Amino acid sequence: MYDVIIAGSGPAGLTAAIYACRSGLKTLLVERAFAGGQMAISHMIDNYPGFEHEVTGAALANSMKLQAQRSGADMVTEEIRSFELLGDVKKIETSKNTYEGKAVILAMGAEPKKLCIPGEEEMIGAGVSYCATCDGAFFRDGEVAVIGGGNTAVEDALYLAKFCKKIYLVHRRDAFRASPSLVAAAKETDNIEFVLDSIALSVNGEYAVQSLSVRNSKTEEERQLFVTGVFFAVGQIPKTKLIEGQVELDEAGYIRSDEGCKTNVRNVFCAGDIRTKPLRQIVTAVADGAVAATAALGFEI
Ligand code: NAP
Numbered sequence: 001m002y003d004v005i006i007a008g009s010g011p012a013g014l015t016a017a018i019y020a021c022r023s024g025l026k027t028l029l030v031e032r033a034f035a036g037g038q039m040a041i042s043h044m045i046d047n048y049p050g051f052e053h054e055v056t057g058a059a060l061a062n063s064m065k066l067q068a069q070r071s072g073a074d075m076v077t078e079e080i081r082s083f084e085l086l087g088d089v090k091k092i093e094t095s096k097n098t099y100e101g102k103a104v105i106l107a108m109g110a111e112p113k114k115l116c117i118p119g120e121e122e123m124i125g126a127g128v129s130y131c132a133t134c135d136g137a138f139f140r141d142g143e144v145a146v147i148g149g150g151n152t153a154v155e156d157a158l159y160l161a162k163f164c165k166k167i168y169l170v171h172r173r174d175a176f177r178a179s180p181s182l183v184a185a186a187k188e189t190d191n192i193e194f195v196l197d198s199i200a201l202s203v204n205g206e207y208a209v210q211s212l213s214v215r216n217s218k219t220e221e222e223r224q225l226f227v228t229g230v231f232f233a234v235g236q237i238p239k240t241k242l243i244e245g246q247v248e249l250d251e252a253g254y255i256r257s258d259e260g261c262k263t264n265v266r267n268v269f270c271a272g273d274i275r276t277k278p279l280r281q282i283v284t285a286v287a288d289g290a291v292a293a294t295a296a297l298g299f300e301i
Contacts, residue, residue, distance in 0.1 A: 002028045004296045005092055005101035006073075007080055008239075010037025011282045012272025013107035014064040015289030016296075020105075021071035023297045028099055029068065029075045030092060036061025037109045038273075039282055043133040043159045048282050057133070060282075080108075085246045085268050103267040103296040106243065106255060107289065110236035110273040110280075115147065119203030120232070127209025132156035132231050139229040141165050145212045147200050148233035154178040154186050156233050161189045168225045170195045170214055195225070203230050238274050250276045261292035269295050 004020050006013045009031035020027040034040060042057030069075060078094035083104070090104045112130035114120060120128055129135040132146070136159060144164050146157045149171035155178075157169045169186065174196040176183045186192050201213040201222070212225045238254045240247075248256045248264040254276040261269045271288035273280045 002026050002099065002101040004103045004105060005030065005099055006105045006107055008107035008109055009035040010107060010109045010272055010285060011039050011064060012285040012289040014068045015286040016105045016107060016271055016293040017068040017073040018071045019290045019293035020296060021073050025297060027073045029073050030080055030094060031077055032079045035065035041131055041133045080242065083243050083246065085265050105292045105296060106270040106274055107272045108239040108274055110238045112232065113235045113237050115200060115232055115234050117200055117202055123203050123205060123209050126207060127205065127229050128203055129229065129231050132159050136160050139164055142229060143227045144229035144231060145170055145225050145227045146231045146233055149173060150177045150235065151179060151182060153233035154182040156231050157186055157192050158189060161191050165191065167192045168195050170198050170200055172199055173197065240274060260295045261288055262295055
């Protein structure tokens with residue numbers, strides 16, 4: 001029996017593991033694929049304190065993972081199939097084992113949202129991608145489109161601009177959710193063209209992406225962007241499917257919790273992008289991890 005089981009090893013889960021172990025809790029960290037979550041696939045991170053120069057997401061993820069291991073957390077790479085959170089003993093069933101714990105920290109994060117336009121699903125892996133850092137290199141010297149107006153979209157456009165010939169940044173409004181400094185950097189980048197007030201209609205092509213159709217919502221004018229890659233960056237959805245009906249969620253599916261990262265279920269805490277919160281960043285995810293692990297230290301018997 002573990003004192004605490006942490007589900008998910010992004011910055012929130014890894015930090016929770018470091019704090020839980022340092023408090024003497026017997027800690028298990030369960031991760032489906034690789035440590036670091038979305039941080040691990042971020043190209044460069046420039047807003048996490050402590051680094052005079054930019055750091056790659058992969059490097060930061062690896063450091064956090066090594067630190068969590070050094071703290072003494074058990075770490076397994078297994079896909080979680082189900083949670084039983086309501087009893088005194090919490091159970092997590094994975095593809096290989098069932099684990100029991102006195103407390104659980106939910107830190108599974110969020111995943112990219114799909115736009116569900118014609119051609120999107122069919123062309124995944126044939127030009128449609130949800131991760132510029134993972135797939136961008138396939139489009140070296142090519143022309144690509146990025147859809148979205150948040151930090152991810154603008155960061156993706158800036159990243160791709162380093163080695164692609166042309167990037168169309170397609171956004172449904174003319175104001176950006178992304179931070180002004182990123183938008184300013186994109187505006188100064190010669191090979192990024194802003195396609196604003198524009199709705200993506202369909203991804204076109206027979207066996208691979210050949211174009212993206214967009215419509216200007218003000219002029220109703222339709223346009224074909226001749227690209228071989230389309231990167232969707234239209235937001236995130238929380239990974240809370242497996243805990244629906246057990247833990248209280250908000251309308252968008254994020255976990256409701258108090259300032260101490262406590263959910264409505266006894267000895268169940270949450271941390272990182274999976275929570276209802278105003279700012280989803282690495283720096284707030286690690287803060288949640290520390291708070292949740294400290295709250296878990298006082299688990300009620
Ligand atoms: P986001 O901030 O929610 O932005 C999603 C973008 O997609 C918005 O511009 C939105 O348009 C657009 N969108 C949503 N649904 C759409 C639809 N049906 N059709 C067309 N466009 C649609 O998502 P994100 O950029 O993935 O960021 C998620 C969180 O991670 C944010 O809190 C962000 O700040 C954080 N993040 C931070 C960094 C960083 O600090 N370096 C990097 C990446 C992400 P509207 O604006 O019109 O709603």
